Amino acid sequence: MENKKPNLFEIIFTFFKIGLFTFGGGYSMISLIMKECVEKKKWLTELEFLDIMSIAEITPGPVAINTATYVGYKQRKVLGGILATLGVCLPSLIIIILISIFYNKLISFDIINYALKGILSAVSILILFSAIKLFKTNNKASNVYVSIIFIVITLLLNIFVPNLSTILIILSGGIFGLIIYSFILGGKTK
Amino acid sequence: MIYLLLFWIFFKIGLFTFGGGYAMIPLMQQELIAKSLTTETELFNFIAISEATPGPFAINVATFVGYSNAGLVGSIIATLGLVTPSLIIIILIAALFNKINENKYVNNFLKGVRPIVIGLIAFVAIKLIFTQLCGGFDFTFFDYKPLIIMAITIVLKLTIKKMSPILFIVIGASLGILLYMI
Numbered sequence: 001m002e003n004k005k006p007n008l009f010e011i012i013f014t015f016f017k018i019g020l021f022t023f024g025g026g027y028s029m030i031s032l033i034m035k036e037c038v039e040k041k042k043w044l045t046e047l048e049f050l051d052i053m054s055i056a057e058i059t060p061g062p063v064a065i066n067t068a069t070y071v072g073y074k075q076r077k078v079l080g081g082i083l084a085t086l087g088v089c090l091p092s093l094i095i096i097i098l099i100s101i102f103y104n105k106l107i108s109f110d111i112i113n114y115a116l117k118g119i120l121s122a123v124s125i126l127i128l129f130s131a132i133k134l135f136k137t138n139n140k141a142s143n144v145y146v147s148i149i150f151i152v153i154t155l156l157l158n159i160f161v162p163n164l165s166t167i168l169i170i171l172s173g174g175i176f177g178l179i180i181y182s183f184i185l186g187g188k189t190k
Numbered sequence: 191m192i193y194l195l196l197f198w199i200f201f202k203i204g205l206f207t208f209g210g211g212y213a214m215i216p217l218m219q220q221e222l223i224a225k226s227l228t229t230e231t232e233l234f235n236f237i238a239i240s241e242a243t244p245g246p247f248a249i250n251v252a253t254f255v256g257y258s259n260a261g262l263v264g265s266i267i268a269t270l271g272l273v274t275p276s277l278i279i280i281i282l283i284a285a286l287f288n289k290i291n292e293n294k295y296v297n298n299f300l301k302g303v304r305p306i307v308i309g310l311i312a313f314v315a316i317k318l319i320f321t322q323l324c325g326g327f328d329f330t331f332f333d334y335k336p337l338i339i340m341a342i343t344i345v346l347k348l349t350i351k352k353m354s355p356i357l358f359i360v361i362g363a364s365l366g367i368l369l370y371m372i
Binding site: 019020021022023024025026027029051054055057058059060061062063064065066069070072073074077078081082085088090091092093095096098099100103107110111113114115116117118119120121122123124125126127128129131132134135136138141142146147148150151152153154155158165166167169170171172173174175176177178180181182 | 204205206207208209210211212213214215216217220234235237238239240241242244245246247248253254257258262263266269270271273274275276277279280281283284287289290291293295296297298299300301302303304305306307309310311312313314315316317318319323327335336339340343344348355356358359360361362363364365366367369370371372
């Protein structure tokens, strides 16, 4: 059954709405995209959405944005992908620019600083938990021991060689992973 | 020229961010602070505000840094820089998506990248926690107030299954105001 493909305006509008209601980590956006595009508008099936998510995770860029981009692409090719991306970024641009204009004034208020300090404390824990959650997910497809070694090495490098290029560490990890999983380990099936 | 610098730096950040928006933080810390586009304190403020405001976390932070360095145009350029690598990849390899998804070598490369990213994100969290509690890894002081907020957050996270991030933000902000006003 061919679903009715949205027009370009619908794409921008829908993703603008999604961007506007995304709070917290990127995964909240992904669940919003699923509700809007898969369940409500039926632009794609759940299976197609899962495929998109796995691609979004392996291509560079934040997962949430990539998901939006690829869902838009599925509807209206390149232009759809671009408009979905811009749509999802627009609320951020507007709101943050507004806040930035008054940033220096806002920061001068103690109560705002106290609130931000409190938010930062909560956020640090949220980030820690997201790392733990990622670790659990990661273990479904990769060797636990190799992963732990990589994680420990990364932590040690960050503590003792802080100026080492993060990009270099990421690329090295990828290359070592390629070597280890392709030629040394059998690894779990993808 | 600041616009080119902003675009290039965020292009790099976008290109090497694998996974969620938090994965961007270690890259931002290194690239932005090193090139004096922001300070650690300012970045932490941006991170806190970006969590509390609508929109994808990564875009919010990019917009902030872009604006603080080069105004309205800067914020747009930083955001465009961040999303461009991903858009280019769509345009170039869209047709090959499924093949790439199933390619053994691509997957094994990513199996190596993922734990690195996990370690990086964990380090960001650890560093944030230590900085708030005792000024860094060298224990210059000890502040118990962040500890209280963190402990409450941990308890909530462990007990209540699906709590909205917004609620955490509100609780964090309220506790912050309460504790620091004393």
